Amino acid sequence: MVSLSDVARSAHVSKMTVSRVINHPEQVSLEIRTEVQRVINQLGYVQNRAGRALANHRHYNIAFILLDNVDEIEPYYAHLLIHLTDVLQSYGYTLEMRHERNFDVTNVDGFLVSGVRHSDYDALRNLSVPVVIYGSEPGITAVDIDNTIGTQLATELLLKQSYQHILFLGMDVDEAFELNREAGYRQAMQTAEKPIQIYKLANDEHVSREFLIGQSLMPQTGIVAATDRLALGALRACIHQGLSVPRDVGIVGFDGIYVHQLAEQSLTTVKQPLKDIAQQMVQLLLDELSGKTVQSVYIVPELLIGETTN
Amino acid sequence: MVSLSDVARSAHVSKMTVSRVINHPEQVSLEIRTEVQRVINQLGYVQNRAGRALANHRHYNIAFILLDNVDEIEPYYAHLLIHLTDVLQSYGYTLEMRHERNFDVTNVDGFLVSGVRHSDYDALRNLSVPVVIYGSEPGITAVDIDNTIGTQLATELLLKQSYQHILFLGMDVDEAFELNREAGYRQAMQTAEKPIQIYKLANDEHVSREFLIGQSLMPQTGIVAATDRLALGALRACIHQGLSVPRDVGIVGFDGIYVHQLAEQSLTTVKQPLKDIAQQMVQLLLDELSGKTVQSVYIVPELLIGETTN
Numbered sequence: 303m304v305s306l307s308d309v310a311r312s313a314h315v316s317k318m319t320v321s322r323v324i325n326h327p328e329q330v331s332l333e334i335r336t337e338v339q340r341v342i343n344q345l346g347y348v349q350n351r352a353g354r355a356l357a358n359h360r361h362y363n364i365a366f367i368l369l370d371n372v373d374e375i376e377p378y379y380a381h382l383l384i385h386l387t388d389v390l391q392s393y394g395y396t397l398e399m400r401h402e403r404n405f406d407v408t409n410v411d412g413f414l415v416s417g418v419r420h421s422d423y424d425a426l427r428n429l430s431v432p433v434v435i436y437g438s439e440p441g442i443t444a445v446d447i448d449n450t451i452g453t454q455l456a457t458e459l460l461l462k463q464s465y466q467h468i469l470f471l472g473m474d475v476d477e478a479f480e481l482n483r484e485a486g487y488r489q490a491m492q493t494a495e496k497p498i499q500i501y502k503l504a505n506d507e508h509v510s511r512e513f514l515i516g517q518s519l520m521p522q523t524g525i526v527a528a529t530d531r532l533a534l535g536a537l538r539a540c541i542h543q544g545l546s547v548p549r550d551v552g553i554v555g556f557d558g559i560y561v562h563q564l565a566e567q568s569l570t571t572v573k574q575p576l577k578d579i580a581q582q583m584v585q586l587l588l589d590e591l592s593g594k595t596v597q598s599v600y601i602v603p604e605l606l607i608g609e610t611t612n
Numbered sequence: 613m614v615s616l617s618d619v620a621r622s623a624h625v626s627k628m629t630v631s632r633v634i635n636h637p638e639q640v641s642l643e644i645r646t647e648v649q650r651v652i653n654q655l656g657y658v659q660n661r662a663g664r665a666l667a668n669h670r671h672y673n674i675a676f677i678l679l680d681n682v683d684e685i686e687p688y689y690a691h692l693l694i695h696l697t698d699v700l701q702s703y704g705y706t707l708e709m710r711h712e713r714n715f716d717v718t719n720v721d722g723f724l725v726s727g728v729r730h731s732d733y734d735a736l737r738n739l740s741v742p743v744v745i746y747g748s749e750p751g752i753t754a755v756d757i758d759n760t761i762g763t764q765l766a767t768e769l770l771l772k773q774s775y776q777h778i779l780f781l782g783m784d785v786d787e788a789f790e791l792n793r794e795a796g797y798r799q800a801m802q803t804a805e806k807p808i809q810i811y812k813l814a815n816d817e818h819v820s821r822e823f824l825i826g827q828s829l830m831p832q833t834g835i836v837a838a839t840d841r842l843a844l845g846a847l848r849a850c851i852h853q854g855l856s857v858p859r860d861v862g863i864v865g866f867d868g869i870y871v872h873q874l875a876e877q878s879l880t881t882v883k884q885p886l887k888d889i890a891q892q893m894v895q896l897l898l899d900e901l902s903g904k905t906v907q908s909v910y911i912v913p914e915l916l917i918g919e920t921t922n
Contacts, residue, residue: 363708366709368694376687376690377686377687377690377870378690379690380686380687380688380689380690380693383690383693383709384678384711387709387710387711388711388712391710391711391714396708396709396719397708397709398673398706398707398708398709399676399693399697399706399707399708399709400697400701401694401697401698401701404701409706507874531874534874538876560687561874564817564841564844564871564874566848566876
């Protein structure tokens with residue numbers, strides 16, 4: 303069977319161009335359009351599934367791909383997904399849910415992707431339809447929060463509240479979001495000329511609790527955690543050691559979705575504005591679909607003040 | 613514009629029958645098929661969106677509708693959704709995500725629905741395509757766990773472990789799942805000839821904590837909670853009052869998704885087998901689509917033993 307790639311090769315254009323000729327011919331020059339259409343007819347390329355065969359210019363269907371395993375699913379995703387569904391619906395688009403690495407472009411106009419890791423970027427760069435990721439990666443249209451500013455705000459809050467020893471509880475993954483959260487802490491500490499103390503752990507409240515109990519926390523410690531789960535473990539280590547939060551120890555988490563409210567004391571945290579993120583992801587994707595030049599968007603997060611800081 | 617309802621009325625058949633003639637003619641008798649097709653041609657009914665116009669017999673697309681508000685979203689949904697996506701994909705179907713009351717049947721073969729409340733049932737009964745709900749309702753194909761057996765198992769466990777006063781912490785909603793969980797506790801207590809003590813609260817760990825602190829829990833109390841969030845509040849009330857769990861108080865929650873692991877001590881809980889539920893929901897829907905007579909399925913749940921019982 304003749305594929306989109308075959309058409310692209312014979313017509314000496316990219317798969318994206320072939321896809322544009324099929325779905326958005328108005329965005330392609332007459333010359334290229336004519337040539338690609340000639341190759342399509344010559345090779346007998348059959349546009350698969352119902353929508354395409356009708357020569358509609360859009361499927362009005364966007365796939366959301368979740369790249370995490372079911373065991374790693376955070377409450378997070380349900381919220382992002384519902385916001386994306388609502389935003390797409392407001393534009394007359396449907397959201398097709400995908401799990402794991404299903405990059406089949408049949409019947410979709412584009413992809414929204416979350417949970418992307420290093421190993422996925424090549425596949426994403428080679429797709430024939432537009433992609434917007436939730437995250438950060440050069441060369442891929444992205445929406446993200448500014449993770450660095452997030453932890454900078456968190457660190458500055460603890461500095462302002464006069465905690466003496468401020469440490470960073472990071473995740474032991476080598477991904478941009480984590481390194482940026484670490485950098486925000488580092489920058490704020492350097493500006494304040496305070497010593498830097500960084501620990502990296504699995505993202506699990508039990509792990510961070512045990513680890514900090516082993517460290518015997520001192521009064522007047524401030525903890526900047528890379529996630530609310532790590533912050534939750536820190537809070538429990540304090541309770542275990544008889545340290546009062548926020549009087550003896552101040553804690554700021556990161557995410558602000560579900561977990562921060564479930565803690566014994568509501569966590570002060572850097573809040574991911576998922577509704578804004580969803581809005582921006584859809585906007586960028588639709589702009590790209592209509593041929594506009596788009597730039598990645600970084601949203602400045604805000605602190606959500608809970609009961610773990612003064 | 614001529615609608616599916618117009619065709620149904622003129623042909624003196626149900627909308628479901630018209631839908632079947634269009635999507636699964638093999639399931640409809642020759643006589644009815646011929647008549648409905650005659651009316652379709654006569655009225656000039658245009659099957660909307662790409663798929664139908666192609667006269668494909670299936671869209672191979674199922675809509676999942678989440679009927680809860682974004683503020684009420686439990687971690688739960690992300691897990692159910694991912695399992696449904698995986699199962700549908702294994703059958704060659706896509707999952708279209710819907711939020712709130714979007715029962716538009718364009719381009720979908722059927723609906724899977726979660727978070728259904730009383731007020732939704734009429735709308736669900738009047739759809740022209742098959743529906744399977746996660747829940748229980750006479751006259752609608754459903755997959756559910758047997759909630760009554762769930763709390764019966766929970767209550768029997770606490771009875772066996774010799775807790776003296778066993779109370780039920782329910783949700784203050786008038787929905788079948790809650791009433792069935794209450795009934796399971798009631799039946800186990802009646803069989804054991806023990807006094808029944810039922811409280812109904814908002815499903816919030818802070819609410820149940822405050823409530824139980826106000827009640828001054830006695831040692832040798834067993835608590836059957838209708839959700840893990842209520843159980844989490846019960847655990848915190850015990851910690852606050854200096855009662856040791858499970859030595860002084862035994863607690864069993866309900867759900868076993870995310871929250872039970874995030875608790876200070878992992879909760880013993882009635883586990884919702886979401887993977888099985890997803891498998892059964894899809895199976896029933898596809899059976900119904902291929903014209904089989906289907907019956908609602910009730911899955912017997914199991915206890916997940918944590919650190920809040922002996």
